[in-house]
Amino acid sequence: MALTTRMLTPDTWDDFAALVESNNGVWGGCWCMGFHPGGSTGTRQGNHDAKQQLVQRGAVHQVLVYDEERCVGWCQFGTPPELPNIKSRRAYDADAQDPPDWRIGCIFTNSKDRGNGIAAAAVQGAVDEIRRAGGGVVEAYPEQTADRPPQRGAYLHTGPEELYERHGFVRDRRIAKWRWVMRATL
Numbered sequence: 001m002a003l004t005t006r007m008l009t010p011d012t013w014d015d016f017a018a019l020v021e022s023n024n025g026v027w028g029g030c031w032c033m034g035f036h037p038g039g040s041t042g043t044r045q046g047n048h049d050a051k052q053q054l055v056q057r058g059a060v061h062q063v064l065v066y067d068e069e070r071c072v073g074w075c076q077f078g079t080p081p082e083l084p085n086i087k088s089r090r091a092y093d094a095d096a097q098d099p100p101d102w103r104i105g106c107i108f109t110n111s112k113d114r115g116n117g118i119a120a121a122a123v124q125g126a127v128d129e130i131r132r133a134g135g136g137v138v139e140a141y142p143e144q145t146a147d148r149p150p151q152r153g154a155y156l157h158t159g160p161e162e163l164y165e166r167h168g169f170v171r172d173r174r175i176a177k178w179r180w181v182m183r184a185t186l
Contacts, residue, residue, distance in 0.1 A: 001067045001072075001113075001116050001117070001118075002067065002068060003065055003066065003067060003072075003117065003118065003121040004065075004066050005063045005064065005065055005066070005121060005122070005124075005125030005128075006063070006064050006066065007061075007062065007063060007064070007129065008055055008060055008062035008063070008064050008074065009055065009058075010055060010056055012064055012071075013052065013055055015064060015066070015070075015071035016055075016062075016064055016071060016074070017048075017052075018071065019064075019071045019072065019073075019074075019108075019110060020032070020048075022110070023108075023110060023111055025044045025047070025048075026108060027157070028044075029043065029044030029047055030047060031044070031047035031048050031050075031051045032051060032062070032074070032076055032105075032106060032108065033047045033050055033051055034085060034105075034106070035076060035078075035083040035084075035085045035086065035103075035105035035106060036050070036051075036054065036082070036083065036085065037081070037082075037084055037085075038050070039085050059082065060076075060078070060082075061076070061077045061078040061082065061126075061129065062074050062075070062076045062077070063075045063077070063122055063125035063126045063129060065109075065118050065121045065122045065125065067113070067116075067118075072109065072110045072113045072116075072118050073107070073108055073109040073110060073113070073118040073119065073121075073122050074107070074108050074122055075104060075106075075107045075119075075122035075123050075125060075126040076104070076105040076106050076107075076126075077102055077103060077104045077105065077126045077129070077130060077138075078102065078103060078105070079101065079102060079103070080099050080100065080103060082103075083103045083105045086103070086105070086141055087141060087158065087175075087176070087179060088141070088175040088176040088179055091174075091175040091176060092141075092175045092181065095173055095175075097172075098137070100136070100137045100138055100139040100183065101135075101136025101137050101138065102130050102136060102137070102138040102139070102186075103138070103139050103140070103141075104123070104126055104138065104139070104140040104141075104158075104159075104164075105158070106157045106158055107119050107122050107123065107157065107158065107159045107163075108122075108157065109122075119159060119163060120163060120166070123159065123163055123164070123167060124167070127167050127186060130186050131186050135185070135186040136185070136186065137183060137184075137185050138169075138183065138184050138185070138186055139172075139181055139182065139183050140158065140159065140164045140169055140181075140182045140183075141158045141175070141179055141180070141181060141182075142158050142159045142160055142161045142163065142164050142179070142180060142182060143158060143159070143160055143161065143178050143179055144160075144161050144178045144179070144180060145160045145161060145162065146161070146162075158179070161180060161182065164182045164184070165182075167184060168184045169182040169183060169184040170182060170183060170184070
């Protein structure tokens with residue numbers, strides 16, 4: 001695969017929408033809305049419309065990964081106000097420290113293309129965009145995969161810990177049995 005990245009914008013919306021639609025709306029209709037303010041609307045069409053409105057307003061930071069002209073994955077990132085909803089929020093807030101400048105929310109790879117480096121390209125693209133925007137402290141909330149039974153790729157929607165280690169992220173604190181806050185300064 002010859003992977004490249006582009007930001008999700010009104011110009012790339014159709015590519016993103018085609019990927020989401022070809023994967024059952026992603027996790028049953030999320031449309032990558034779970035981390036945004038307000039989270040999921042509760043319906044597939046509501047999530048579609050809400051995401052499209054955010055994209056049209058320029059209120060989304062999301063790197064799309066392409067294999068030539070076909071969109072095959074993404075990595076969502078943003079500031080804490082852009083992505084206030086994270087998994088294990090109660091545990092996260094219990095040991096809250098200085099807020100990060102950026103968060104990486106979710107990663108998605110087309111189900112037929114998993115295992116081809118798409119998630120790695122997506123995170124690299126997000127890291128590059130964060131650096132271009134001035135960098136700072138970045139948090140991710142990946143799943144621990146070591147010493148754990150194998151998990152389906154779709155379950156690891158915040159990414160595996162090892163993926164972030166390759167980009168200099170280190171464990172900060174545990175927020176669930178298999179989930180960590182990992183931080184890096186870019």
